[in-house]
Amino acid sequence: MSDSSSLAGQVEVEVKIKAPAEKFYEMNTEKSQHVAEAAPSNVQACDLHDGEWGTVGSVVVWNYFHDGKAKVAKEIVEIVDPEKRLVTSRVVEGDLMEDYKSFLITVQVTPEQEGLGSVVKLHFDYEKIDENVVHPETLFPFFVEMIKGVDEHLMSEE
Template identity: 45%
Template sequence: MTVHGKMEIDFEIKAPADKFHDVFSCRPHHISNISPDKVQGVDLHDGNWGKAGSIICWSYTHDGETKVAKEVIEAIDDEKNSTTFRVIEGDLMKLYKNFVFIVQATSKEGGGSIAHWTLEYEKLSEEVTEPYSLLQLGVHLSKDIDLHLMEQAQAQA
């Protein structure tokens, strides 16, 4: 068993890639209104919303427990619709030495997008299980955001 790991998943969403990306890159503090059962709050601790180097703190529910994660936004790539978050404090640091989330959306021909989540991590020990449920949390959160964006688009039409 290895202590370094990487997990990825792709799935379809209906929302445009740039709109989906904007939620994670510039408006993560809106996610608690979009998906309150999964994310209870996202607070800015340092920097500015939508800027690499900013530090944000997530209060979220994972595996039925309320948890926190302080993250630095390492990179925002508006051309690739990608945002990279590195966890620097919080519950995940009890199990992992390093943990990085990358959320990206790519436009599909004919409409909609492909959402792509990447989790890169280094476990503190071989006994730590792979973060499958955390990857699934990202998928479910993304689907909530997709539904919200599509409802917004219909309301504006």
């Protein structure tokens, strides 16, 4: 956990899902536009503004609902590692930038050892604009609910 006087911090959470790691990774990279369909109470739209889905340098705009408000996040994909099933995106515009100088989101999915399901690790690396901004743990329930919605959607396709 970050020191309260520090503006920079990192937090992460792990979510167990039933879907295979490959399917979740594919949804998180090449099929992000389908997240709104899979988790409509969290995400209203995901649009590609530049580049190609699942590629470094692509620009994606998310319309989402958090803390009772419609919000927007524009992010640039910085890392795509199919071997590690990892994607890192930097938020460059939108509501989060009102509170943070920088906000990096890394999502990695790994298969469970027993071969049943997967674990999604969500990691935030951020710098707050000042010490009055809270650490972004309030985003975890939102992301956990979205991940579970995507999981249910992927499992219903089986």
